[in-house]
Amino acid sequence: MIENASWGRRILALIVDWLLSTLVVIAIFGLDEYSKPGSFASGAVLIVFVIESGLMTWLGGGSAGKLLTGLCVVPADGHLRRLNPIKAIGRQVLVALVIPPLVFRPDGRGLHDLFAGTSTVTLATLRTLTK
Numbered sequence: 001m002i003e004n005a006s007w008g009r010r011i012l013a014l015i016v017d018w019l020l021s022t023l024v025v026i027a028i029f030g031l032d033e034y035s036k037p038g039s040f041a042s043g044a045v046l047i048v049f050v051i052e053s054g055l056m057t058w059l060g061g062g063s064a065g066k067l068l069t070g071l072c073v074v075p076a077d078g079h080l081r082r083l084n085p086i087k088a089i090g091r092q093v094l095v096a097l098v099i100p101p102l103v104f105r106p107d108g109r110g111l112h113d114l115f116a117g118t119s120t121v122t123l124a125t126l127r128t129l130t131k
Contacts (some may be wrong), residue, residue, distance in 0.1 A: 002078055002119045002129070004070050004108035006035065010120055016065030050092045057117040058088035072126050076109065076119045080129055091116035
């Protein structure tokens with residue numbers, strides 16, 4: 001069985017991803033538009049988050065936040081291969097819904113991981129899988 005990363009590091013990665021997504025939205029729409037109550041720009045952060053984290057998880061094994069904090073997403077069976085792109089995006093949509101990551105099994109895998117057949121591991125754990 002693969003050892004899953006700690007919740008602390010996962011939350012830190014989520015915060016980094018959210019901050020990066022916010023900066024992207026501010027760069028596109030401007031701080032004034034982002035700061036307006038009820039503006040599309042403030043809601044666009046969630047869209048940017050799902051797209052960034054989903055695409056990067058599919059293409060690079062983890063979102064920017066995960067990779068910067070030393071985490072990656074791998075198939076739960078331990079056989080390293082690229083994730084299915086639909087499942088990678090779907091996984092991030094479930095993360096955005098908040099509840100699925102909070103409902104998890106004793107091994108630490110949330111509903112989003114069960115949907116995608118993934119585990120979030122440290123880079124040290126990833127190195128053991130490549131041996």
